[in-house]
Amino acid sequence: MSELDLTTEEKILKAAETIFLRDGYDGSRMQDIANEAGINKALLHYYFRSKDKLFEHVFDKKIGIFFPKADGVFDLDIDFADKIGLIIEGYINLLRENPYLPLFVLNTVNNPEKSDFIKKLPVGLMQKIALNYFVELQKGKVRSINPMQFVISIMGMCAFPFLARPILLSAFGADKEAFDVLMKQRIEELKLYVKLILTP
Amino acid sequence: MSELDLTTEEKILKAAETIFLRDGYDGSRMQDIANEAGINKALLHYYFRSKDKLFEHVFDKKIGIFFPKADGVFDLDIDFADKIGLIIEGYINLLRENPYLPLFVLNTVNNPEKSDFIKKLPVGLMQKIALNYFVELQKGKVRSINPMQFVISIMGMCAFPFLARPILLSAFGADKEAFDVLMKQRIEELKLYVKLILTP
DNA sequence: GCCAAGTTTAACCAAATGGTTAAACCATTG
DNA sequence: CAATGGTTTAACCATTTGGTTAAACTTGGC
The missing domain is CATH 1.10.357.10 (Tetracycline Repressor, domain 2)
Structure with missing residues (x-):
């Protein structure tokens, strides 16, 4: 399964992790995450309702690692x-x-x-x-x-x-x-x- | 010299320290700093030309302490x-x-x-x-x-x-x-x- | 008192930003 | 093939935000 075979949801989460971890919550832009994932910004809101919700998904995953x-x-x-x-x-x-x-x-x-x-x-x-x-x-x-x-x-x-x-x-x-x-x-x-x- | 005797510049710097240290650069709003200093937002730009410049002043001071x-x-x-x-x-x-x-x-x-x-x-x-x-x-x-x-x-x-x-x-x-x-x-x-x- | 310089303010502006909407697209199923 | 439901997009919106401007205010020197 190559990188391009990821589902849209997986692509979004992967991109969100990259951006949030590099730029922090306040420093991250939804547009940056969309670009990183190679999709439209509105799709972020379709899969995760808001920036806060998307961040929480990333945080919940990362906190278990930390x-x-x-x-x-x-x-x-x-x-x-x-x-x-x-x-x-x-x-x-x-x-x-x-x-x-x-x-x-x-x-x-x-x-x-x-x-x-x-x-x-x-x-x-x-x-x-x-x-x-x-x-x-x-x-x-x-x-x-x-x-x-x-x-x-x-x-x-x-x-x-x-x-x-x-x-x-x-x-x-x-x-x-x-x-x-x-x-x-x-x-x-x-x-x-x-x-x-x-x-x- | 009471708190109210501070010059405007000192009030601004003190407020900026409080806000920047609490909220970070991206999380800080110029309006928040103005409120904290009890002055108009435009005054911030009169004394320090931009958010970046103001931040640099705070950073330069704090880095010497750290x-x-x-x-x-x-x-x-x-x-x-x-x-x-x-x-x-x-x-x-x-x-x-x-x-x-x-x-x-x-x-x-x-x-x-x-x-x-x-x-x-x-x-x-x-x-x-x-x-x-x-x-x-x-x-x-x-x-x-x-x-x-x-x-x-x-x-x-x-x-x-x-x-x-x-x-x-x-x-x-x-x-x-x-x-x-x-x-x-x-x-x-x-x-x-x-x-x-x-x-x- | 008045002028000049520095100081402070309210109002305003353009760009950025999170979020919405309606339409287009696409795959599955009857 | 057409209807259906999920997916994706372009265009749009309201608010926030850093920054500007021009006018008003204060203060010190003459």
Whole structure:
């Protein structure tokens, strides 16, 4: 099935993702999305009634990617640090494929006009990590720090470079390829951090 | 000098900061800024010729805050880890006063239409930290990791919670006050992280 | 008091933008 | 083949938006 075999609805959604993620909600024009999809602007309103509705479709899809499940990890018979390491590896590789995702999600949840969307956030994994940290803490197996701080640190160290990419490229004079190498390297780097931080 | 004693230009700039930081460039209306400043919309164009020009003024001011200097720190006669600790403390307290600053800056530098602004970034401190890390590394005083990774981690762990605030409040059922407590606590938390990561 | 310069305002304008409508097109089915 | 229902388009509409203009207002110097 080639690119041209997509249904109109799929073409619209794909185009909407491209434009919304690149330009943000306010910066996106329905005409731009129509052009990107190679169709008439009125067709957008035929399939999705309004810009808001179309955006919500895109957001609902993307939010599930940004907040992955990773349930299986906690059933594995390995150290807590190794479980976190697996989550980090999966997450950075996910963001390497979706570099604009973090800024898109953060903009939406910080937009006063989109505050309803906050209820939709599937924060289960974040809570699960904090909870498991707490359990390990009780067992005296990890350093005594606030589990919430730990979760924030993990998420931030994974997502921040993708948010600040233009700054990093500018500060360190790197290019796209160098950035991707840096992110691959970062996986092992963060696994080390985690072991250091967790060791009581 | 009360709030009402501000000159018109100062009132405009203050209002523009409020609106641009809250709503972003595309989400901001010149009329909203005029209302916030308590003046006529045409006055905006009298003092600053266009929305772009006004935005640039705000950006130039804010970018200097987001990228602080902190030069003095490196002349102090203390451990490298303590120098980084001081920078972290200053930076988190800065962001506590300017919680919308990180998203504002990241949006601007990620905006394809504002790519020129990237040249303006005063990334001196970032480079200085990386360089000093490298020097310490030569002396065998810190763990052997990539200095760039270290800088990214520090920045990310400081700035990310302010970017993801709505997510954190949602995930952990916290309120504004709890968040600020968490950020104050985070200063000591990050100082600990740094010591752990740096110790060879 | 009055002139000149800077300041502020109301009214206005053209372009952009989200959305609508009615007609044309096309594929399926009786 | 023609009727039907879903699909696509061009043209159109109302509102919003950044920006302009010309007149009114204020202030400082003579």
